[in-house]
Amino acid sequence: MNISIEERLGLVSFEIDNEKHIKVDTSLCSECDEKTCLYFCPTKRFTLENGKIKHDYEGCIECGTCKFACPKGVVDFNYPRGGYGVYYKYG
Ligand code: SF4
Numbered sequence: 169m170n171i172s173i174e175e176r177l178g179l180v181s182f183e184i185d186n187e188k189h190i191k192v193d194t195s196l197c198s199e200c201d202e203k204t205c206l207y208f209c210p211t212k213r214f215t216l217e218n219g220k221i222k223h224d225y226e227g228c229i230e231c232g233t234c235k236f237a238c239p240k241g242v243v244d245f246n247y248p249r250g251g252y253g254v255y256y257k258y259g
């Protein structure tokens with residue numbers, strides 16, 4: 169069954185922290201030809217805007233893929249503070 173990202177995110181809810189739990193040092197992104205973050209993030213938190221990588225931590229499902237899959241290791245992934253982050257409604 170194919171369901172959209174928006175429909176998938178409808179199965180979870182978020183308590184958004186004002187403190188970013190993921191920080192991306194984008195200073196090396198211009199040297200990254202692959203830009204694999206545009207593909208590996210299951211919730212499409214990485215986007216390319218005007219040639220620059222943007223990361224939006226809201227809507228992150230805390231899978232941790234970006235911590236290991238970024239070829240330049242510029243993603244500083246941490247879990248959100250207690251009481252914040254994703255809540256899974258099912259499963
Ligand atoms: S994969 Fe990593 S280094 Fe490459 S553009 Fe994305 S965040 Fe930047």
Ligand code: SF4
Nearest residue numbers: 209228229231232234
């Ligand atoms: S932890 Fe997973 S969902 Fe969150 S930004 Fe990284 S790859 Fe995307």
